[in-house]
Amino acid sequence: MAKHNELGKKGEQLAVDFLLKNGYEIKERNYRFDKAEVDIIAQINDILVIVEVKTRSTTDFGNPQDFVKPKQIQRLVKAIDKYITINELDVEVRFDIIAIIKEDKNFNIEHLIDAFYHF
Numbered sequence: 001m002a003k004h005n006e007l008g009k010k011g012e013q014l015a016v017d018f019l020l021k022n023g024y025e026i027k028e029r030n031y032r033f034d035k036a037e038v039d040i041i042a043q044i045n046d047i048l049v050i051v052e053v054k055t056r057s058t059t060d061f062g063n064p065q066d067f068v069k070p071k072q073i074q075r076l077v078k079a080i081d082k083y084i085t086i087n088e089l090d091v092e093v094r095f096d097i098i099a100i101i102k103e104d105k106n107f108n109i110e111h112l113i114d115a116f117y118h119f
Contacts, residue, residue: 007102011055012039015098018109024049033082036075041083048091050080052115055100065099065112073116 016026019042027048028041040051052068073095080093097115101108 007055007057008053011098011100011107012053014055014100014107014109015040015051015053018098018111019049019051022111028083031079031083033079034075036072036079038076038079038083041080043091046091048080048084048089048093050076050093050095051098052076052095053098053100055102057102065097065110065115068097068115 012029016029019026019040022044024042024044026040026042028038031038031041038050039053040049042049042051052072054065054068076095083089084091084093094114095116097112099110099112101110
């Protein structure tokens with residue numbers, strides 16, 4: 001497996017661990033619909049939280065969250081609309097980003113809540 005794929009998988013696991021530690025329930029990982037893949041679908045209280053995980057080994061080209069593009073956001077929204085319909089959910093939905101930067105052997109995790117509204 002390519003190093004960037006390994007880093008991405010490690011980042012997703014770190015994000016899951018972070019969410020669990022902070023009281024979230026993990027509903028789905030790598031949920032796919034059409035051309036979208038939702039990294040994590042979680043829930044806290046009555047809020048369905050859609051989490052895009054971005055992991056980088058450097059910020060030389062920008063922060064991890066800078067790599068979530070409008071087209072990707074559109075795909076995620078479409079996928080979650082389908083997920084909600086299929087599962088007949090009546091919940092508030094929030095889109096977050098967990099940005100992870102590898103610094104030597106450590107990982108810096110930043111949780112951006114309601115991230116799509118901050119672009």
